[in-house]
Amino acid sequence: MNAQSSTLSKPAAIAVVSLIFFTWGGLTSLNDVLIPHLKAVFSMNYTQTMLIQFTFFGAYFLMSMPAGALVARVGYKAGIVMGLVVAAVGAALFYPAARMPSYPVFLTALFVLASGITLLQVAANPYISLLGRPETSHSRLNLAQALNSLGTTVFPLLIGPLILVGAVLGADEIAAMGAAEQMAYRAAEARSVEMPYLMLSGALLLLAVFVLLMRIPSLRDATEAGPAVYHTYLEALRQPHLRWGVLGIFCYVGAEVAIGSFLINYMAEPSIGGLSEAEASRFLAFYWGGAMVGRFIGAALMTRIDARRLLGFAGAMVCVLLVTTMTTTGSVAMWSALAIGLFNSIMFPTIFTTAIERLGTLTSKASSLLVMAIVGGAVIPLAQGALADRIGIQLAFVVPLVCYVYIIWYGLRGSRLHGSTPVGGSAVVSRSGAMH
CATH class of the missing domain: 1.20.1250.20 (MFS general substrate transporter like domains)
Structure with missing residues (x-):
């Protein structure tokens, strides 16, 4: 049909979706940079600091089934776009979290960001497996996963130093400061995440618009329900x-x-x-x-x-x-x-x-x-x-x-x-x- 000719070729669509795998891999790996940074900013112990990963990966558990129901209703392409927008909102929430600064608001931002990534997982994984013959689905997933790993490698290398730009002081050094100095130090350190995450938020929104405008194949898969x-x-x-x-x-x-x-x-x-x-x-x-x-x-x-x-x-x-x-x-x-x-x-x-x-x-x-x-x-x-x-x-x-x-x-x-x-x-x- 003519509609088929108006869509991107399947290899081009695979490239678009693989870019999304790269992006969410990188976003996930940035948690490893946030952990030592926020630990110093809020003078927390390791248990408190690991609430970062608890919040982030807890979203997978809580949001996987709702995300699956949403994708079943709106389809793969719309699910990918919505996932990118939700992730962009989560990244943007780092700005008010850093301005306050507030650890609970940081955790809220991480939960929203992870919810968007969960929606991307639920939509993009099956979508890329449908872009071609079933017998080659594993090779397509492996390619996408390799790009996911590339994202986890590149993001900490390029963005990590932007977040950890200042000298991180120890608990004893911070304790030796006056109250005003402590507040000024923590505010300055917290704000180092503002620009990187605002840039990431903007990039996610641009990617959402790109996917929305791209005429990638509109595929459906049988969905179990009942x-x-x-x-x-x-x-x-x-x-x-x-x-x-x-x-x-x-x-x-x-x-x-x-x-x-x-x-x-x-x-x-x-x-x-x-x-x-x-x-x-x-x-x-x-x-x-x-x-x-x-x-x-x-x-x-x-x-x-x-x-x-x-x-x-x-x-x-x-x-x-x-x-x-x-x-x-x-x-x-x-x-x-x-x-x-x-x-x-x-x-x-x-x-x-x-x-x-x-x-x-x-x-x-x-x-x-x-x-x-x-x-x-x-x-x-x-x-x-x-x-x-x-x-x-x-x-x-x-x-x-x-x-x-x-x-x-x-x-x-x-x-x-x-x-x-x-x-x-x-x-x-x-x-x-x-x-x-």
């Missing part, structure tokens, strides 16, 4: 490999986010790197960049090595690196922590795909449960923060260590399939993608 929704979630959870996979996603995302959240403060420790927060933010590129490089290496290795064994091996390597990080000092401890990103790379997609394997018509419900398990990014960093306040930041890495021990077990045992036929009918290709 009174059996609670029944099918429970039915999906009766499958052991999915049940353990949901816990695997919870542990993995929580551990990955927790490590990234503490890296800047960890590298600033005199016994580890002795770096300023601004210098340390540049080293985040090695952590997130390693995940991007490892994704390509892992994809090649999986053509020869069983994915479950590779997952177990990657988990074991991370455990070795974490033990090294916890028991050494200096550059060895620092680079051991940064190298974890390389082995993290294959974990999310491997856990996700093994968990939904052979679930047939339950696949969409299983995918929703796995996306909701991203709430681990809210819980695990908070637990590590509470422990860091008691035993120190270095030994607190035992929290993600426990998570990776579970991932080893899941890769080698928990992901094993039971039976030989798909559950509930013929196999269904997953329409849900990964966050990382």
